Amino acid sequence: MSKFRLYLEENNRSPVKQLWREFKRQHSAMTGLVLFISFFVISLLAPFITPHDPYLQVDELLLLPPSWSAAGLVQYPFGTDDLGRDLLSRMIKGTSYTFGFALITVTGALLMGLLLGALAGMSKGVKSSVFNHVLDLALTIPSLLLAIIIVAITGPGLMNTTWAIMLALLPQFVHGIRNAIDEELKQDYVIAYRLDGANDWDVFSRLILPNIWEKLTIMVTMGISTAILDIAALGFLGFGAQAPLSEWGAMISDSLDLIYLAPSSVAIPGLLIFSAVLSVNLVGDGLKTAILKRRQS
Amino acid sequence: MSRYLLRRLYLMAFVFLALSLFAFSLGYLFPGDVIQNLSGLRQIDDEQRQQLINYYQLDQNYLQQYLAFLSRIAQGNWGLSFASQQPLLQEIKLLLPATLELTAYALLLSFILGIPLGIVAAFKPHSLIGKSISALAIAGYSLPIFWWGLLLIMLFSLALGWLPSAGRLGVLYEIPHSSGFMLVDILQADVKYRSEAFHNALRHLLLPTIVLATFPTTVMIRFVRDAMLNVWEQNYIKTAQAKGLSRGQVLYRHGLRNALLPVIRQIGLQFSTLITLAMLTEVIFSWPGIGRWLIDSIYQRNYPAIQAGLLVISTMVITINMLTEILHALFNPLARRG
Numbered sequence: 001m002s003k004f005r006l007y008l009e010e011n012n013r014s015p016v017k018q019l020w021r022e023f024k025r026q027h028s029a030m031t032g033l034v035l036f037i038s039f040f041v042i043s044l045l046a047p048f049i050t051p052h053d054p055y056l057q058v059d060e061l062l063l064l065p066p067s068w069s070a071a072g073l074v075q076y077p078f079g080t081d082d083l084g085r086d087l088l089s090r091m092i093k094g095t096s097y098t099f100g101f102a103l104i105t106v107t108g109a110l111l112m113g114l115l116l117g118a119l120a121g122m123s124k125g126v127k128s129s130v131f132n133h134v135l136d137l138a139l140t141i142p143s144l145l146l147a148i149i150i151v152a153i154t155g156p157g158l159m160n161t162t163w164a165i166m167l168a169l170l171p172q173f174v175h176g177i178r179n180a181i182d183e184e185l186k187q188d189y190v191i192a193y194r195l196d197g198a199n200d201w202d203v204f205s206r207l208i209l210p211n212i213w214e215k216l217t218i219m220v221t222m223g224i225s226t227a228i229l230d231i232a233a234l235g236f237l238g239f240g241a242q243a244p245l246s247e248w249g250a251m252i253s254d255s256l257d258l259i260y261l262a263p264s265s266v267a268i269p270g271l272l273i274f275s276a277v278l279s280v281n282l283v284g285d286g287l288k289t290a291i292l293k294r295r296q297s
Numbered sequence: 298m299s300r301y302l303l304r305r306l307y308l309m310a311f312v313f314l315a316l317s318l319f320a321f322s323l324g325y326l327f328p329g330d331v332i333q334n335l336s337g338l339r340q341i342d343d344e345q346r347q348q349l350i351n352y353y354q355l356d357q358n359y360l361q362q363y364l365a366f367l368s369r370i371a372q373g374n375w376g377l378s379f380a381s382q383q384p385l386l387q388e389i390k391l392l393l394p395a396t397l398e399l400t401a402y403a404l405l406l407s408f409i410l411g412i413p414l415g416i417v418a419a420f421k422p423h424s425l426i427g428k429s430i431s432a433l434a435i436a437g438y439s440l441p442i443f444w445w446g447l448l449l450i451m452l453f454s455l456a457l458g459w460l461p462s463a464g465r466l467g468v469l470y471e472i473p474h475s476s477g478f479m480l481v482d483i484l485q486a487d488v489k490y491r492s493e494a495f496h497n498a499l500r501h502l503l504l505p506t507i508v509l510a511t512f513p514t515t516v517m518i519r520f521v522r523d524a525m526l527n528v529w530e531q532n533y534i535k536t537a538q539a540k541g542l543s544r545g546q547v548l549y550r551h552g553l554r555n556a557l558l559p560v561i562r563q564i565g566l567q568f569s570t571l572i573t574l575a576m577l578t579e580v581i582f583s584w585p586g587i588g589r590w591l592i593d594s595i596y597q598r599n600y601p602a603i604q605a606g607l608l609v610i611s612t613m614v615i616t617i618n619m620l621t622e623i624l625h626a627l628f629n630p631l632a633r634r635g
Contacts (some may be wrong), residue, residue, distance in 0.1 A: 028432075134315060141611050142573035152595050152603050153326050229441055232576055235619060236443050252444060263451060270444030277439035285435060 015294065019214075022290035027287020035279035042092060043100035050089035054246055058084035066264050075177070078268055082258060087265060090246035091272060097158065097247040098235070099276050102227035105162050106220055109169040114216075116170070117177025118208075121185070122200055135178075138171035144230055151239045158247065161240040165230050169223050176219045180212040214291045221284030225277045232273045246274050301626055303634040309619050316580035316615070320608045321366045327600040331355065337377030337385070337601040369609070377597040388602075389587060389609055394477025395465060396586035400575050402506045404567065407513035412560070414514075415521025416553070422526065430518060437515035442574050444583040446508040453504060461501050470494040505582045509574055513567050520563055524556040531555075558629050565621030569614045 004214075013021075023029055042049070052075075064080040066181045072079060078087035120131045133221070138146075150164035181204075184190065190207055198206070233238035234248030243254065248269040255265035324334045332341060332349050341349065349354055354365045369375070375385040418430040454462035465479050466472065472479070472486050472494060477501075483495045528534065529552060537547045576588030583589070587606060594602035626632045 142569045142614065144573040144576070145607070145610060148595060149323070149603065149607060225439065232441055233443060237580065239595065252447070259451065266447060270441060271447070273441045273444065274439055277441070278436065281435055281439050
């Protein structure tokens with residue numbers, strides 16, 4: 001319902017600008033965005049900014065406590081692990097494993113999902129009905145279970161985990177994209193465009209894509225948070241990144257047996273996973289609100 | 298309605314067909330010897346091998362093998378576990394109630410907490426209470442569950458020593474196994490220490506349930522809150538208000554009924570996530586359920602067990618999904634068309 005406006009003002013700013021205006025009004029979303037960008041930058045620059053070699057084992061400095069305790073060293077802000085490796089460097093390196101690989105996973109799933117979702121959404125009849133049934137099956141199997149089964153077939157490792165999670169995320173992407181396309185195809189302007197002689201590709205590229213990208217971004221943020229949690233969970237279970245890779249979930253399970261001696265080595269990687277997922281979720285929520293408000297105005 | 302039911306049943310039959318095909322192909326996809334993967338036997342001599350090839354009809358074409366697989370599943374002949382050399386179906390029957398018990402309590406807790414909190418958050422979205430509930434929900438939504446479980450163990454079991462950190466029941470108590478659901482078993486058991494055992498079982502349940510319930514509760518809060526806010530914008534709410542109903546009446550008669558309808562469907566959608574999270578929770582709290590068993594099976598390369606676990610868990614998830622969809626359609630005539 002449009003509101004009564006006293007002055008007739010033209011509001012012709014581009015959708016992206018309008019969205020950004022609504023987005024930056026929300027403090028929590030902006031905080032999330034800043035966190036997200038910093039995680040992104042760290043994951044890109046990780047090899048250059050680690051203060052120490054994350055795999056270098058210093059024999060003299062085993063299980064050094066964090067620098068805020070009296071026995072800590074200022075060169076090792078988070079201390080070292082039981083092999084004398086610097087925890088801060090390992091965590092920075094871990095950003096590219098947990099966070100970076102989550103981004104790669106979601107990008108891959110998005111591209112595949114866009115292709116399959118477009119095929120499913122644009123096709124009709126038996127083809128689409130068979131496809132939908134297969135999707136329904138894939139959606140009912142929990143994503144982590146699917147990932148675990150794929151890892152059981154292919155064997156553990158970070159690369160296999162990435163593929164597994166990509167495949168496990170795919171059904172929900174395809175489902176979401178297909179529904180979005182279905183909704184778009186019902187619009188009157190699509191029919192008008194078709195009457196003008198547009199073929200399927202024209203409709204898809206000119207009408208559907210520009211209208212579903214907002215839904216896509218929300219799907220992507222949800223996908224990233226799932227991917228981070230799944231990569232970390234698989235790493236924690238020992239199916240994902242293998243030692244000595246410093247993936248955050250694997251780091252937690254590595255330091256589990258030291259939980260009495262060095263509780264911070266369990267607490268800090270978990271806190272990182274938590275804040276990475278939180279930043280993604282905050283951005284996702286902010287986007288959702290911004291889109292809603294943009295549509296209303 | 299009957300047409301809707303027929304369509305659903307047809308869909309379910311198709312999904313089960315596809316699932317059985319997938320499970321069937323797993324026996325061939327897993328690394329190692331196909332006969333070993335199918336039977337679960339570790340040592341097979343030549344004579345036995347010939348027998349097994351006949352039994353599994355491996356010399357026939359794939360269609361025959363698939364039909365043989367289906368009839369084996371229907372007869373309850375699921376093969377042996379690599380690790381224990383016990384029949385898989387028996388093992389699963391012992392383990393499944395533990396998982397179901399934990400999941401059921403977590404789901405219940407998520408409803409008891411999630412729905413009222415969601416309504417409160419929607420009622421005053423800009424007040425301090427509403428905002429803090431939303432903040433709490435998004436924080437809980439982002440928690441990695443294994444870390445959250447470890448934190449609670451560190452605090453309540455290691456530092457404070459209030460609650461046990463592992464298992465379903467203290468080793469002091471012995472409860473005869475009847476239904477597999479610990480609380481029910483204790484209540485039925487004819488032992489002197491019944492109330493102590495019950496108390497002990499509850500203490501064991503508390504931490505895993507809280508950990509497992511965290512994610513669904515936050516999802517529920519967010520879902521109910523969004524649904525309430527959405528319904529509150531509708532025109533029939535304005536009509537009801539204009540007719541002079543009090544706020545409580547509008548909320549109860551028009552708001553809640555419409556906002557809580559999709560929640561039924563949410564149970565089905567939540568259930569599959571819940572099972573996944575239950576696997577992690579069981580690993581952390583050494584809960585003897587099917588999730589921990591499945592993950593142990595992967596460590597041990599126990600392929601027959603992985604296959605059986607997949608079948609059981611997926612069947613459970615699909616059935617619950619379908620039931621909630623049908624329930625939803627029963628309550629909401631508009632959903633029957635789809």
